[in-house]
Amino acid sequence: MHGALDGPRWIMMLGLNATVALLVALGAARLNHRPGVAQGPVPDETAAHAPARLNALTTRGTAFVFDLTVRPARGAPYRIEVEHPLDLQDIRVHGAALVRHDPRRPWLVDLPSHPSAAELTAARAAARTEDPEPAPRVWTPPPGAPVLLLTGILTAVLVTLLARA
Numbered sequence: 001m002h003g004a005l006d007g008p009r010w011i012m013m014l015g016l017n018a019t020v021a022l023l024v025a026l027g028a029a030r031l032n033h034r035p036g037v038a039q040g041p042v043p044d045e046t047a048a049h050a051p052a053r054l055n056a057l058t059t060r061g062t063a064f065v066f067d068l069t070v071r072p073a074r075g076a077p078y079r080i081e082v083e084h085p086l087d088l089q090d091i092r093v094h095g096a097a098l099v100r101h102d103p104r105r106p107w108l109v110d111l112p113s114h115p116s117a118a119e120l121t122a123a124r125a126a127a128r129t130e131d132p133e134p135a136p137r138v139w140t141p142p143p144g145a146p147v148l149l150l151t152g153i154l155t156a157v158l159v160t161l162l163a164r165a
Contacts, residue, residue: 012162019155022147041110046102048073049112051123054095055079066091069135070099070109071127077135084111089120096127106138 056067063083071077082099089111091097098115102108115123 011158015155015158019151022151042100042102042108046104046108047100048103049115049119049123050099050101051126052097052099053127054091054097057092066097066111068097068099068109070101070106072101072103072106074103075106078106078138079135080107080109080138082109082111088113089115094124096124098123 050070050072052068052070054066055069058065058067060083063085064087066082066084067079068082069077069079089097091111097111098120100110100112
């Protein structure tokens with residue numbers, strides 16, 4: 001039959017179309033990715049609190065953008081931008097904040113809405129006690145990187161199997 005697709009051709013056409021659709025979706029997500037900007041929220045089971053020093057404050061649309069140097073209990077300090085619609089901790093006045101972060105994935109950072117007064121006071125004091133040394137900006141992984149790698153491997157396997165059929 002000339003009009004009907006046989007098994008390997010049908011699988012290849014379906015696989016190629018699915019791959020193109022996935023690559024277009026990942027490309028659109030990567031266009032919106034901004035390196036050095038925190039990705040949140042932080043999962044409660046891995047969250048830790050750390051003091052942070054304010055380096056700069058700007059706005060992006062209707063959100064505040066806090067350029068912070070996070071000083072985790074373990075590990076070296078690092079810089080990251082955190083977007084939040086409100087300045088609930090009055091960071092712009094005090095120049096310091098308390099952040100929630102994931103120690104294993106430093107790009108996961110957010111600002112807790114209602115930290116206790118004692119925690120906030122301790123974080124402000126800790127952020128101000130040391131002279132601000134230059135901290136490197138944290139690397140934030142682009143969205144979909146693991147999926148893109150897995151798709152490439154599966155596509156190579158599929159094309160190899162179809163070439164042998």
